[in-house]
Amino acid sequence: MILQSLIIALESLWANKMRSVLSMLGIIIGVGAVIAIVSVGTGSTQQVTSRIANLGSNMITVYPRTARGQGGRVSSGSSQEKFSLELADYMEKFCPSIIKVIPVKQVNGRLISGDINVNTTLLGTNLDYADVNNYEVDTGNFISKNDDQERRQVMVLGSQLAKDLFEDANPIGKRIKVNYDGQVYMFDVIGVMKEKGGSMGGDLDDRAYIPLSVSMDKLTNSDFVTSYIAQAASSEKAATAVNELKNFMVKFLNDENEEQFRIISQDEILDTVSSVTATMSIMLGGIAAISLLVGGIGIMNIMLVSVTERTREIGVRKALGARNAHILFQFLMESLNLTSFGGILGIGFGWGAAYFLSQYGNWPMVIAPLSIGLAFGFALFIGIFFGLYPAMKAAKMNPVDALRYE
Numbered sequence: 001m002i003l004q005s006l007i008i009a010l011e012s013l014w015a016n017k018m019r020s021v022l023s024m025l026g027i028i029i030g031v032g033a034v035i036a037i038v039s040v041g042t043g044s045t046q047q048v049t050s051r052i053a054n055l056g057s058n059m060i061t062v063y064p065r066t067a068r069g070q071g072g073r074v075s076s077g078s079s080q081e082k083f084s085l086e087l088a089d090y091m092e093k094f095c096p097s098i099i100k101v102i103p104v105k106q107v108n109g110r111l112i113s114g115d116i117n118v119n120t121t122l123l124g125t126n127l128d129y130a131d132v133n134n135y136e137v138d139t140g141n142f143i144s145k146n147d148d149q150e151r152r153q154v155m156v157l158g159s160q161l162a163k164d165l166f167e168d169a170n171p172i173g174k175r176i177k178v179n180y181d182g183q184v185y186m187f188d189v190i191g192v193m194k195e196k197g198g199s200m201g202g203d204l205d206d207r208a209y210i211p212l213s214v215s216m217d218k219l220t221n222s223d224f225v226t227s228y229i230a231q232a233a234s235s236e237k238a239a240t241a242v243n244e245l246k247n248f249m250v251k252f253l254n255d256e257n258e259e260q261f262r263i264i265s266q267d268e269i270l271d272t273v274s275s276v277t278a279t280m281s282i283m284l285g286g287i288a289a290i291s292l293l294v295g296g297i298g299i300m301n302i303m304l305v306s307v308t309e310r311t312r313e314i315g316v317r318k319a320l321g322a323r324n325a326h327i328l329f330q331f332l333m334e335s336l337n338l339t340s341f342g343g344i345l346g347i348g349f350g351w352g353a354a355y356f357l358s359q360y361g362n363w364p365m366v367i368a369p370l371s372i373g374l375a376f377g378f379a380l381f382i383g384i385f386f387g388l389y390p391a392m393k394a395a396k397m398n399p400v401d402a403l404r405y406e
Helices: 002-015 017-054 085-094 128-132 145-149 159-166 212-219 238-253 266-309 311-319 324-361 369-395 399-404
Strands: 059-064 098-113 116-125 137-140 154-157 175-180 183-193 207-211 227-232 261-265
Touching: 017 266, 017 324, 017 369, 059 238, 085 098, 085 227, 085 238, 098 128, 098 159, 098 212, 098 238, 116 128, 116 159, 116 175, 116 212, 128 227, 145 212, 154 159, 159 183, 207 212, 227 238, 238 261, 238 266, 261 266, 266 311, 266 324, 266 369, 311 324, 311 399, 324 369
Parallel strands: 116 207, 154 183
Antiparallel strands: 059 227, 059 261, 098 116, 098 175, 098 227, 137 183, 154 207, 175 183
């Protein structure tokens, strides 16, 4: 019975090829959309995750918050005045899950090379900055311990900043004027970094890096830094390190409400990205599921038309001895054939759409077998659900009435 019903169903679908293809279109689009959306969500999440992980090794950044006043008065104090070099040493000492804390002093200035000048950010830091940020030198050297101790006016350029100032020329050994706060300072270029892109603190390629002692003593004449970059001992200890830092800062600053500092970790950014991506994938997946339902309604409609058109055929089959179960199974098989063929074509459509989208978005193409199974299984369920009523209507026909139908 199964083989015979399958043959009859295929012959019926083949006899109305265009109608069958149009009926399958909603299933094809729905299944393909589900597969493509899951692929895009997974691939883009992997891309963003890898980029965040590439920004540094278990990084945690500590910033001072902007001072706030109360009762209509403007606060005259600043939490940044407590961000000293000694505080970095205390963090390493009293936070066991932290292996390294790097002070950073950030200033804005104008770099001048010949007749070219560029406004940029200068970061005063030390040798460990490049290591923690997974930041590699392309040519020359990064800031050394001696550069910091001896307050040498040397500079390392980000890749884009080097192109802006020197185009294709080699900047190593060249002298650059730095105009900061109305004063002009001369710096020797000792290195150029590899292209890195964005980080937790901004675009590293558009920055210049100088010894921390120079930025604090010569440029700003300040005893306080802009922020700290802490490195957790491992990714497993990152959450513990964040809690240790929070507890330490609360006690050190006597700030139980955390109003004077802000801590941002890679895990926090990853969780936010994953949450947003998951929400978008669910929303778009819901839209794709709706298209599957619409396709199911189209299949029900076409099956009802088919039952009406073949009323006399149903009457003849019943007169020749076909049971209700035979008629029911025949039309249910037609509905399943429509959705199964549509599902197979939808898998191919989704695969192709995922490939082109991954090429356009420059993220890895990831096809989850689970998404294929769920989409195809849902398509078969729709075939049964929306094909059952027309099949039952055909099975319950009175053979005498069916034979009289014109």
